Amino acid sequence: MTPLLEARDLAVHYPAPGGAVVRAVNGVDLALMPGETLGLVGESGCGKSTLGRAMLRLEPPAGGRLLAFGHDITDARPAGLKALRRRTSMIFQDPHASLDPRMTVGESIAEPLRVHRVGDRAHRAARVAELLARVGLTPDVARRRPHAFSGGQLQRVGIARALALDPDVVVADEPVSALDVSVQAGVVNLLMDLQAERGLAYLFVAHDLKVVELISHRVAVMYLGRVVELASAERLFAGPKHPYTRALLAAAPTPDPRRRDDPPALGGEPPSPLDPPSGCAFHPRCPIAEARCRVETPALRVDRGGHRVACHLVSLDEPVTRPPARGAGIAGVDG
Amino acid sequence: MTAAPPASAEAPEPLLRVDGLSIAFDAADGPVAVVDRARFAVARGEAVALVGESGCGKSVTAKSILGLLPSPPARVTGGVRFDGVELIGAPGRVLRRIRGARVGFVFQDPMTALNPVYRVGEQIAERLRRHAGLDRKAAAERAVALLGQVGIPAPAERARAWPHELSGGMRQRVVIAIALACDPDLLIADEPTTALDVTVQAQIMALLRRAQRARRMGLLLITHDLGLVARYVDRVIVMYAGQVVEAAPVEALFDGACHPYTRGLLRAVPGAAAPRPDGRLWSIPGAVPAPRDFPTSCRFADRCPRVTPECRAAPVAMSVADDRRWRCLRPHPPASGPEVAR
Numbered sequence: 193m194t195p196l197l198e199a200r201d202l203a204v205h206y207p208a209p210g211g212a213v214v215r216a217v218n219g220v221d222l223a224l225m226p227g228e229t230l231g232l233v234g235e236s237g238c239g240k241s242t243l244g245r246a247m248l249r250l251e252p253p254a255g256g257r258l259l260a261f262g263h264d265i266t267d268a269r270p271a272g273l274k275a276l277r278r279r280t281s282m283i284f285q286d287p288h289a290s291l292d293p294r295m296t297v298g299e300s301i302a303e304p305l306r307v308h309r310v311g312d313r314a315h316r317a318a319r320v321a322e323l324l325a326r327v328g329l330t331p332d333v334a335r336r337r338p339h340a341f342s343g344g345q346l347q348r349v350g351i352a353r354a355l356a357l358d359p360d361v362v363v364a365d366e367p368v369s370a371l372d373v374s375v376q377a378g379v380v381n382l383l384m385d386l387q388a389e390r391g392l393a394y395l396f397v398a399h400d401l402k403v404v405e406l407i408s409h410r411v412a413v414m415y416l417g418r419v420v421e422l423a424s425a426e427r428l429f430a431g432p433k434h435p436y437t438r439a440l441l442a443a444a445p446t447p448d449p450r451r452r453d454d455p456p457a458l459g460g461e462p463p464s465p466l467d468p469p470s471g472c473a474f475h476p477r478c479p480i481a482e483a484r485c486r487v488e489t490p491a492l493r494v495d496r497g498g499h500r501v502a503c504h505l506v507s508l509d510e511p512v513t514r515p516p517a518r519g520a521g522i523a524g525v526d527g
Numbered sequence: 528m529t530a531a532p533p534a535s536a537e538a539p540e541p542l543l544r545v546d547g548l549s550i551a552f553d554a555a556d557g558p559v560a561v562v563d564r565a566r567f568a569v570a571r572g573e574a575v576a577l578v579g580e581s582g583c584g585k586s587v588t589a590k591s592i593l594g595l596l597p598s599p600p601a602r603v604t605g606g607v608r609f610d611g612v613e614l615i616g617a618p619g620r621v622l623r624r625i626r627g628a629r630v631g632f633v634f635q636d637p638m639t640a641l642n643p644v645y646r647v648g649e650q651i652a653e654r655l656r657r658h659a660g661l662d663r664k665a666a667a668e669r670a671v672a673l674l675g676q677v678g679i680p681a682p683a684e685r686a687r688a689w690p691h692e693l694s695g696g697m698r699q700r701v702v703i704a705i706a707l708a709c710d711p712d713l714l715i716a717d718e719p720t721t722a723l724d725v726t727v728q729a730q731i732m733a734l735l736r737r738a739q740r741a742r743r744m745g746l747l748l749i750t751h752d753l754g755l756v757a758r759y760v761d762r763v764i765v766m767y768a769g770q771v772v773e774a775a776p777v778e779a780l781f782d783g784a785c786h787p788y789t790r791g792l793l794r795a796v797p798g799a800a801a802p803r804p805d806g807r808l809w810s811i812p813g814a815v816p817a818p819r820d821f822p823t824s825c826r827f828a829d830r831c832p833r834v835t836p837e838c839r840a841a842p843v844a845m846s847v848a849d850d851r852r853w854r855c856l857r858p859h860p861p862a863s864g865p866e867v868a869r
């Protein structure tokens with residue numbers, strides 16, 4: 193099967209003060225397959241949004257290749273990106289910043305239809321009403337401007353807009369984190385229903401690990417611009433292998449007011465992409481780091497079950513074990 | 528003996544007391560009431576969560592406390608006392624002083640809270656110069672220290688970044704650093720950790736908890752994350768369609784919520800209840816009515832699994848027992864466990 197989107201050794205850089213560069217995405221191989229949900233998790237600032245935007249060529253690649261529907265689009269000009277723009281869309285992390293404050297939300301939702309000349313005015317208005325209903329908003333809100341919406345209402349407008357062109361691929365950057373849990377449940381169910389009906393594929397960035405576990409077929413874990421672990425959702429959540437992933441899963445709060453101790457915090461300083469640590473970028477915070485970790489960058493290796501991990505010390509074919517109970521002195525989390 | 532009890536026996540005045548707070552917005556066809564006589568309090572050192580359906584009025588409630596809703600179109604009535612001072616109708620000068628120095632505020636949307644044309648370090652330093660009286664150099668140094676405390680890597684370099692150069696979670700932490708800059712007595716934090724991964728979230732919450740213990744800072748936390756609520760707050764206020772519908776200590780609420788809406792909310796937490804047979808999440812069927820269509824009777828009636836004709840007959844008053852309140856004619860018995868009635 194040809195991937196819908198594929199990054200090969202992809203890099204994205206930003207300029208920083210003093211002529212330095214931020215290597216926000218630093219050599220990522222990632223393929224999004226038709227009909228799948230690929231979850232993307234990782235520490236704040238590790239490059240998830242940048243990677244998501246870069247997969248849609250909304251950021252120029254600084255290195256590596258980018259393929260869409262089997263075609264190399266790394267250097268494509270805007271005309272060559274037409275199919276990509278028509279068949280993909282993005283739900284942005286910050287709906288306030290992504291919707292034009294001067295347009296009514298109905299105009300914003302209809303904009304992709306207008307740009308791609310889909311239907312006439314009446315058809316577009318009907319489509320806007322239908323999309324608003326699907327995300328749980330009433331059609332009359334179409335006449336309002338973004339400032340009169342709550343955060344969660346605006347996020348649903350962003351989702352409606354992303355679905356306007358019936359895309360094959362949606363890059364969803366924190367699509368549900370602004371929503372209360374019952375509306376979130378409705379939106380997650382909607383995304384899953386659309387996938388079941390129409391075979392939509394999602395690159396799904398989120399911090400809520402339970403939501404990621406539920407919605408994703410595969411999950412990629414990023415740390416400082418690289419993918420450090422990639423596996424099916426079952427394998428990843430049942431047996432995380434990378435020390436960073438283990439720390440991440442251990443820190444998730446449980447809805448139980450009798451567990452009020454501070455969760456085990458990830459020790460050490462978050463790394464700076466302006467001055468990344470040598471070797472394995474996780475070594476200054478890793479409890480099992482050895483001398484070689486400071487020098488050699490671990491490559492992604494794969495085990496028989498397709499579980500990929502970038503760590504020198506993880507033995508690939510060790511039996512999958514459940515992670516120890518939260519707070520029970522998990523390697524790497526007591527600092 | 529008919530003498531009133533001595534003043535010292537009365538409960539001390541809480542740090543923040545919101546009483547009968549109502550908010551309406553002017554619209555072309557007349558004002559729309561979005562918050563209806565909200566009442567709650569936050570004591571020194573206490574953490575209180577405000578939760579509820581998206582659009583139910585949490586953010587406008589928080590903003591109105593500090594006079595941050597532009598009026599018109601907003602009309603705010605009722606009482607908000609902070610440390611004994613009435614804030615509704617207080618002069619702008621008083622509000623500005625309290626906002627800068629005594630009450631920290633983290634907005635839901637970090638990008639609009641930051642000024643795009645100033646470097647982030649300057650924005651923190653400005654607050655310190657104006658409200659804590661630090662000189663330029665001391666303020667700049669403290670700004671870098673604060674960025675470090677909220678877990679921004681390479682804080683000295685990042686202090687020179689523009690807001691758009693930071694990731695969503697970094698911006699959110701800058702806003703938290705500004706809010707904590709002057710060691711506030713009360714922090715009002717609207718979704719302060721939504722853009723943060725769970726390890727950074729834990730770090731921020733630990734920072735807030737330290738401020739609460741060391742300086743008895745009060746915290747009003749608006750959040751959708753019920754895991755966070757369970758772990759960090761003392762009491763929970765649940766809002767639905769502009770009204771407080773339940774208020775309870777956190778353990779009591781998670782052990783058995785009284786209001787059917789709260790029950791539905793808790794069941795929708797991914798992983799909290801047994802999944803639906805089709806693998807989907809439990810949600811609450813239907814949608815909140817638009818503020819213009821709020822019924823005068825129970826506002827949850829159209830979505831409630833326990834609805835009876837009386838629920839639609841007249842306004843539902845708040846019931847009070849011990850340290851709990853609920854607005855429902857057929858509440859679940861408090862400790863009947865987390866199962867939701869069909």
Ligand SMILES: Nc1ncnc2c1ncn2[C@@H]1O[C@H](COP(=O)(O)OP(=O)(O)OP(=O)(O)O)[C@@H](O)[C@H]1O
Pocket residue numbers: 206207214216234235236237238239240241242243285465691692693694695696697722723724
């Ligand atoms: N326009 C920009 N200019 C300069 N640096 C940038 C820009 N956008 C992002 N960065 C930097 O790139 C890195 C990755 O940012 P990105 O937004 O992709 O992170 P993220 O994983 O999405 O984080 P979060 O979970 O906080 O949203 C960060 O160090 C950020 O400061």
Ligand SMILES: Nc1ncnc2c1ncn2[C@@H]1O[C@H](COP(=O)(O)OP(=O)(O)OP(=O)(O)O)[C@@H](O)[C@H]1O
Pocket residue numbers: 339340341342343344345370372552561579580581582583584585586587588600635818
């Ligand atoms: N400036 C405004 N003009 C008119 N209506 C407004 C305005 N600001 C907010 N509203 C309305 O007030 C209600 C409450 O909004 P608020 O932002 O407080 O919701 P919220 O509970 O914070 O929701 P969320 O969880 O999605 O952030 C909503 O119905 C919203 O549409």
Ligand code: SF4
Pocket residue numbers: 434435436472473474475476478479480481482485490502503504505506
């Ligand atoms: S390579 Fe070394 S430092 Fe990196 S995660 Fe593995 S053990 Fe830790």
Ligand code: SF4
Pocket residue numbers: 786787788825826827828829831832833834835838843854855856857858
């Ligand atoms: S008053 Fe009636 S309709 Fe309203 S929440 Fe209670 S049982 Fe349900």
Ligand SMILES: [Mg+2]
Pocket residue numbers: 240241242285365694695696
């Ligand atoms: Mg992001």
Ligand SMILES: [Mg+2]
Pocket residue numbers: 342343344585586587635717
């Ligand atoms: Mg809000």
